Amino acid sequence: MSVHYTQTVVIVRAPFVVDRYGNETTVRDWARATRTTVRRVSVQPDVSTEDTGDRPVVVTGWRLTTRRGVDVDLQPGDRVVALGRLLDVDGDVARWTVSGRHHHTEARLKEVIG
Template identity: 85%
Template sequence: MTLHYAQTVVILRAPAVVDRYGNETSVRDWTRATRTTVRRVSVQPDASTEDTGDRPVVTSGWRLVTRRGVDVDLLPTDRVVALGRVLDVDGDVSRWTLGQRHHHTEARLKEVEG
């Protein structure tokens, strides 16, 4: 095992909130989220931005990468607990292939403060 994939994360998956007419909304109920522990991944810093408008906002980027041959059940609507932070999945989860076989999985994560 390499030290590069030595981190453990927890995937949070929340059900959609149902409105009074019985329709699922895009809002998630994070109080009812399920937790799935994933070991031996790498979470590294990625691009970050700052906005100094009416309210200062810092968006910190992170990248989750699995080791070769490993996929994780991760959706764009999930959150990831890593490095003591709760991070949102930012966009689609990338599943890389090589020779028509799964090679590894990558996901951009973000934390917005402010």
């Protein structure tokens, strides 16, 4: 086993809020979120930025990578608990293929403070 895939994360997925007319909205109901534990992944630092305008903001980037041949049920809009932090999935989840077969999955994650 590689030392790079030794971390455990929790994927947090919230359903969409349904309005009083029964229509699904774009707002997530985090109080009813499901939690799925995923083992043997790698979460490493990625690009970070700071803004010192009227309200100081730090956006810290992380990259989640699975082992070769492994996919995870992760979607844009999900959150990931990793390294003691609650991170948002940033954009689409990349599912890499080689010779027509799934090779590995990567996702950019971000934490916004401020």
